[in-house]
Amino acid sequence: KAGVTQTPRYLIKTRGQQVTLSCSPISGHRSVSWYQQTPGQGLQFLFEYFSETQRNKGNFPGRFSGRQFSNSRSEMNVSTLELGDSALYLCASSFMQGGQPQHFGDGTRLSIL
Amino acid sequence: DQQVKQNSPSLSVQEGRISILNCDYTNSMFDYFLWYKKYPAEGPTFLISISSIKDKNEDGRFTVFLNKSAKHLSLHIVPSQPGDSAVYFCAARTNAGGTSYGKLTFGQGTILTVHP
Numbered sequence: 001k002a003g004v005t006q007t008p009r010y011l012i013k014t015r016g017q018q019v020t021l022s023c024s025p026i027s028g029h030r031s032v033s034w035y036q037q038t039p040g041q042g043l044q045f046l047f048e049y050f051s052e053t054q055r056n057k058g059n060f061p062g063r064f065s066g067r068q069f070s071n072s073r074s075e076m077n078v079s080t081l082e083l084g085d086s087a088l089y090l091c092a093s094s095f096m097q098g099g100q101p102q103h104f105g106d107g108t109r110l111s112i113l
Numbered sequence: 114d115q116q117v118k119q120n121s122p123s124l125s126v127q128e129g130r131i132s133i134l135n136c137d138y139t140n141s142m143f144d145y146f147l148w149y150k151k152y153p154a155e156g157p158t159f160l161i162s163i164s165s166i167k168d169k170n171e172d173g174r175f176t177v178f179l180n181k182s183a184k185h186l187s188l189h190i191v192p193s194q195p196g197d198s199a200v201y202f203c204a205a206r207t208n209a210g211g212t213s214y215g216k217l218t219f220g221q222g223t224i225l226t227v228h229p
Contacts, residue, residue: 004156006156031215033215033216033217035217035219042219042220042221042222043157043202043204043217043219044219045216045217045218048215048216050215055215056215056216058216090156090157092156094215097214097215098206098214098215099214099215100145100147100162100206100214100217101147101159101162102159102215102217103159104149104156104157104158104159105156106154106155106156107156
């Protein structure tokens, strides 16, 4: 059974640019959550999507947004990139909204120059 | 405001011995707790979980203990193996109701090294 797939694995951008990250959940899973991992703040919840609707949101600025498609695939977008956005972005899926455990992908490593 | 804390950044254990990883929390609304293991360049892998209505859950070599009065949980690995060397995260879900269940709050992680 295929796991959670995140693309791309690595990304380098410059300040002020925008970026889109993609996540394909485990087949049959309908909930997708996004997390940011940095050395200073650890793993922090960004948002959760279920049935194409954002169900829950963490404490991040509006530059961070996402969406979910009818096939449950999700994208996360960050606009006007800042140096502090350099992080590992992890996507996790579960069968239903709020379902546990969440299963994680290997992440996208985003570096801002 | 760190609601989930893993106060030991690292732990070193000999192969075959017990590894005990600790986690403290402050939010009394947490009702479900999970442990994840993470290898470099990989995402966290789910290990074991426990509901707040229980005080112990076992799965093979892994046992999680929950002490609600102390707001403390621990993960025991017996016997420890070199392949267990990784970063271990505890995480918690809040019982604030509604759509809050999808948010996990993580500790900072503990690096476990198991020596052969």
